[in-house]
Amino acid sequence: xxxxHQWPATLVQPVGSPLSLECTVEGxxxxxLYWYRQAAGRGLQLLFYSVGIGQxxxxxxxNLSASRPQDRQFIxxxxxxxxxxxxxxxxxxxxxxxxxxxxxxxxxxxVL
Amino acid sequence: RKxxxxxxxxxxxxxxxxxxxxxxxxxxxxxxxxxxxxDCRKEPKLLMSVYSSGNxxxxxxxxxxxxxxxxxxxxRDSKLSDSATYLxxxxxxxxxxxxxFGKGTSLLVTP
Numbered sequence: 001x002x003x004x005h006q007w008p009a010t011l012v013q014p015v016g017s018p019l020s021l022e023c024t025v026e027g028x029x030x031x032x033l034y035w036y037r038q039a040a041g042r043g044l045q046l047l048f049y050s051v052g053i054g055q056x057x058x059x060x061x062x063n064l065s066a067s068r069p070q071d072r073q074f075i076x077x078x079x080x081x082x083x084x085x086x087x088x089x090x091x092x093x094x095x096x097x098x099x100x101x102x103x104x105x106x107x108x109x110x111v112l
Numbered sequence: 113r114k115x116x117x118x119x120x121x122x123x124x125x126x127x128x129x130x131x132x133x134x135x136x137x138x139x140x141x142x143x144x145x146x147x148x149x150x151d152c153r154k155e156p157k158l159l160m161s162v163y164s165s166g167n168x169x170x171x172x173x174x175x176x177x178x179x180x181x182x183x184x185x186x187x188r189d190s191k192l193s194d195s196a197t198y199l200x201x202x203x204x205x206x207x208x209x210x211x212x213f214g215k216g217t218s219l220l221v222t223p
Binding site: 042043044046049059088090099100101102103104105106108 | 144146153154155156157158161199201210211213214215216
């Protein structure tokens with residue numbers, strides 16, 4: 001069966017520090033991968049998605065970036081965090097268009 | 113008009129009650145629809161897909177009304193454990209791989 005791993009679960013970072021969140025999927029090949037952010041009391045915002053190695057689509061311009069160095073690995077990064085980057089970050093995968101989305105357990109990021 | 117709209121609630125219902133949520137979507141050509149459940153500070157989890165003919169899973173029933181562009185979720189015999197936020201998800205055509213999430217409806221089931 002397919003599983004998705006995301007870490008760390010909680011992260012507290014000072015403003016201006018770098019960020020690296022990692023997500024890996026097991027039990028499937030060539031998944032579509034996503035990064036979402038959920039700010040406190042708000043809905044899910046799609047940040048990036050990837051349909052293959054090295055292919056990244058950005059939905060929202062901001063100081064975050066994503067990379068997919070391997071088929072089942074998706075990384076969210078920032079060179080300098082802002083206060084507004086605080087939120088709940090979720091990695092997810094699907095097998096294709098119109099298919100169900102499965103989420104990792106999320107990372108609660110607090111930028112202070 | 114927002115692409116996916118939900119009443120944020122909260123819906124406060126006693127145990128055993130029946131409760132229904134609606135979700136409206138703006139793109140009439142949308143093709144896939146889902147309900148997710150999200151507990152506080154947890155990831156959303158798929159509750160059920162929504163099919164054109166409607167579908168049922170135990171106490172949960174999901175329906176799609178294409179003419180009026182809404183989907184619904186009915187929960188019968190509510191349990192305390194049903195307390196959560198319920199997210200409506202729509203995949204409109206032309207969105208590529210981007211699913212549109214509603215902001216969720218909060219349900220609190222009380223003893």
